[in-house]
Amino acid sequence: xxxxxxxxxxVSLSINSFAVPIxxxxxxxxxxxxxxxxxxTSDNCTAAAGSQCINPLEDNARFQSMILKLNPNIIVNxxxxxxxxxxxxxxxxxxxxxxxxxxSNGDIYSYYAQTTSSTLNVNQLYxxxxxxxxxxxxxxxxxxxxxxxLVNGGNQTWDRFFSGYEGVETNLKLGNFKLSPMxxxxxxxxxxxxxxxxxxNGSYDSYEVSVEALYDDPNRNLKVGVYYAVREIxxxxxxxxxxxxxxxxxDVFFKKEWEKVSLGxxxxxxxxxxxxxxxxxxTNADFDTNGYVFEGAYRLSDNxxxxxxxxxxxxDDGSSANTFEGMYLHPNYKFSEVIYKYNYxxxxxxxxxxxNASVTNSTYAALTAVYKGVEWSWKMGLxxxxxxxxxxxxxxxxxxxxxxxxxxxxxxxxxMGYEANVSFDxxxxxxxxxxxxxxxxxxxxFYSFTNTSEELETSDVMNTGMRFSVNF
Numbered sequence: 001x002x003x004x005x006x007x008x009x010x011v012s013l014s015i016n017s018f019a020v021p022i023x024x025x026x027x028x029x030x031x032x033x034x035x036x037x038x039x040x041t042s043d044n045c046t047a048a049a050g051s052q053c054i055n056p057l058e059d060n061a062r063f064q065s066m067i068l069k070l071n072p073n074i075i076v077n078x079x080x081x082x083x084x085x086x087x088x089x090x091x092x093x094x095x096x097x098x099x100x101x102x103x104s105n106g107d108i109y110s111y112y113a114q115t116t117s118s119t120l121n122v123n124q125l126y127x128x129x130x131x132x133x134x135x136x137x138x139x140x141x142x143x144x145x146x147x148x149x150l151v152n153g154g155n156q157t158w159d160r161f162f163s164g165y166e167g168v169e170t171n172l173k174l175g176n177f178k179l180s181p182m183x184x185x186x187x188x189x190x191x192x193x194x195x196x197x198x199x200x201n202g203s204y205d206s207y208e209v210s211v212e213a214l215y216d217d218p219n220r221n222l223k224v225g226v227y228y229a230v231r232e233i234x235x236x237x238x239x240x241x242x243x244x245x246x247x248x249x250x251d252v253f254f255k256k257e258w259e260k261v262s263l264g265x266x267x268x269x270x271x272x273x274x275x276x277x278x279x280x281x282x283t284n285a286d287f288d289t290n291g292y293v294f295e296g297a298y299r300l301s302d303n304x305x306x307x308x309x310x311x312x313x314x315x316d317d318g319s320s321a322n323t324f325e326g327m328y329l330h331p332n333y334k335f336s337e338v339i340y341k342y343n344y345x346x347x348x349x350x351x352x353x354x355x356n357a358s359v360t361n362s363t364y365a366a367l368t369a370v371y372k373g374v375e376w377s378w379k380m381g382l383x384x385x386x387x388x389x390x391x392x393x394x395x396x397x398x399x400x401x402x403x404x405x406x407x408x409x410x411x412x413x414x415x416m417g418y419e420a421n422v423s424f425d426x427x428x429x430x431x432x433x434x435x436x437x438x439x440x441x442x443x444x445x446f447y448s449f450t451n452t453s454e455e456l457e458t459s460d461v462m463n464t465g466m467r468f469s470v471n472f
Contacts, residue, residue: 033465050406050451067093085124146253152330221257247272315361315389318398328358337439383419417444435467
């Protein structure tokens with residue numbers, strides 16, 4: 001940590017000494033959350049493969065977190081700008097009270113003992129170069145496409161993740177058309193060795209070649225785009241925890257706005273081959289899946305807006321070890337306060353990340369009414385969800401949480417339940433927002449499944465909290 005700060009200060013002082021203009025932007029945000037009946041049951045069960053049981057360590061959960069994003073923009077000259085993102089913690093922030101290390105002198109007698117601060121991470125750092133016919137980005141950067149269902153730049157205040165790439169991107173624009181080819185390195189590292197031990201010879205490389213084509217007509221409020229990417233992973237590595245991969249993403253996007261109505265549709269399609277998909281030693285498993293993500297809005301007046309999120313995200317049925325048909329949306333893509341908000345098993349398992357939760361294996365619909373005043377805004381929402389693939393007694397099925405194939409000993413319901421939520425935003429000034437919310441999940445029988453003849457008695461989950469954010 002000390003070394004990172006020193007380097008950062010030295011770089012800042014060096015830049016200042018040459019009087020290069022620096023524009024600082026960023027976000028500082030805090031939240032406090034309480035989840036009642038976070039396990040979705042109060043039964044004393046045993047967590048096992050395929051079961052919806054979560055370890056009975058605690059029935060409730062409470063936590064506070066912080067997000068820090070610092071975005072320096074360094075104007076080198078008229079043709080070059082350096083941009084970046086500095087954050088702390090593993091997911092753009094930390095849980096309060098958590099840290100990377102603890103004061104070794106701390107004990108019961110040391111009232112001053114405390115955890116030490118986490119390291120400063122360089123999430124993005126790239127040069128933006130402007131030419132007569134194109135714009136280039138070279139370095140480590142984020143990308144966003146469409147509704148952000150799969151490729152998400154993490155541009156919102158509470159986005160904890162982003163789709164990151166290290167390479168070069170070209171933006172060619174001709175009228176309303178934009179063409180953006182990219183080559184990027186994703187990772188280098190052997191799954192059986194630490195990153196520092198990885199051989200820098202390319203044998204464990206993971207990289208992607210892609211092109212984005214977008215038609216954007218602001219006069220007609222129309223956007224139509226296609227994202228085409230080929231991703232190749234040479235061998236099993238530490239990032240993807242699977243064998244070699246050769247996959248293709250075709251993502252189609254459409255958005256149209258009228259005076260009172262807007263419609264958006266994104267259809268991501270993934271296909272290819274993945275080696276050792278289920279960690280069973282099998283190779284050349286087929287990967288073929290897709291999803292349908294819809295967003296709509298109706299502006300009733302200057303104060304009232306009604307939003308609709310709906311989608312069908314495929315799940316895998318687990319019937320074959322040679323095929324996989326499940327899709328996981330980007331963990332930033334959220335539209336609920338409870339059902340898809342967290343990785344609930346992570347509250348009782350420190351090896352997981354509570355925020356790393358994706359919409360998967362679901363058909364859903366979420367209707368939200370938004371009232372916007374001068375300083376206050378209110379949101380009232382309803383969410384419904386069902387599972388597309390569930391366990392059937394005697395057949396294999398895929399556990400989308402544990403990500404493994406299990407043989408079913410009982411039938412599972414597809415009812416994931418309903419959610420009702422209410423929240424408010426108070427904009428104290430243009431940069432500061434206070435938020436309060438409550439979400440209530442009427443838990444469906446999908447979560448009562450234990451893969452035995454016994455079912456859990458489900459408990460509804462209530463999530464309440466406060467948020468505070470400063471954008472500068």
